[in-house]
Amino acid sequence: MTRPIIIDTDPGQDDALAILLALASPELAVLGITCVAGNVPLDKTTINARKVCELAGRSDTRVFAGASGPLSRTLVTAEYVHGKSGLDGYELPDPVMPLQEQAGVDFIVETVMNAPAQTITLCALGPLTNLGLALQAEPRLGERLQEIVLMGGGLFEGGNTTPAAEFNIYVDPEAADMVMHCGAPVTMIPLDLTHQTLTSDAIIEAFRSMPNQTGPASAGLLDFFERFDVEKYGSQGGPLHDPNVIAFLLQPELYGGRVINVEIETASALTRGMTVADWWGVTDRVKNVNYLRHVDVDGYWALLQERLATLR
Ligand code: RIB
Ligand code: CA
Secondary structure (H helix, E strand, O other): OOEEEEEEEOOOHHHHHHHHHHHOOOOEEEEEEEEOOOOOOHHHHHHHHHHHHHHOOOOOOOEEEOOOOOOOOOOOOOHHHHOOOOOOOOOOOOOOOOOOOOOHHHHHHHHHHHOOOOOOEEEEOOOOHHHHHHHHHOOOHHHHOOEEEEEOOOOOOOOOOOOOOOHHHHHOHHHHHHHHOOOOOEEEEOHHHHOOOEOOHHHHHHHHOOOOOHHHHHHHHHHHHHHHHHHHHOOOOOEOOOHHHHHHHHOHHHEEEEEEOEEEOOOOOOOOOOEEEOOOOOOOOOOOEEEEEEEOHHHHHHHHHHHHOOOO
8 A cells, every 4th residue: 555645845955865765665656746945946946856756767746836935934045055956966957847737735735635534644845835825725734634744843953044943944934833733643853863864975875886877866966965064063974854754654663752742933033943842741732743853874774775776
């Protein structure tokens, strides 16, 4: 039985590997990819998502344009990490496959509301604006979803965009706040976890030596992606954030965490976008999030390499 998913994304090199992992995994049925402004503006994320689908030999995948900016904030992008194109590091040809006519937010609402209840999982890899707009359009959406699995937030690792906030949540904290209280089961994969899944020379060389195009392309993307974190944090490699969302669906036994309360700071300028995660249970606030903190790092890389090696 395949698991139907919608991927909401702002590619981004790490988003790209998450999309490749999903398209390489027969356990998952990618109903559509909805793009959002985040790492780079929307016109680039819609191009990048299609480039990645064509790299995977999956030009049949439906790709939609979503929001070009946050619900109420000014868009903040991250070219300093991902490069001007958002996919710097490996030259992929301009896409031939079309962008779908339908608006991405309408696709999310129509697909989820027309499917049997609790059968579709939404995998959020970028700012949560599209999901916020979908919830505004259809408040029942949350209860209709099987699960929302999102990369975002952080507690023990602090933030990567401000000292308090991780990028995906920082860009659109109002949308994130809506998601935390939308009625769907929410699994959050924060920096506390993704800062453990660091690239390394050996990992990147394993991709580069794959006898296909996907492997070397992934290696090129990772070479570029990791340089920011290595230079900024002096880390051994770059944290490959987004593929953890898909890996969690494929092998949940690789992950561990707690169901806790998470609230989003939307009022303070200083701590805008902070995920106030009650890991130690010091409040009696509702436990609304499955907050993952632990990952079998070797298992993660083994899964990613095994699956990407099956692509062309
Ligand atoms: O903070 C990391 C997250 O922000 C990742 O999803 C990355 O792609 C960017 O969207
Ligand atoms: Ca992303």
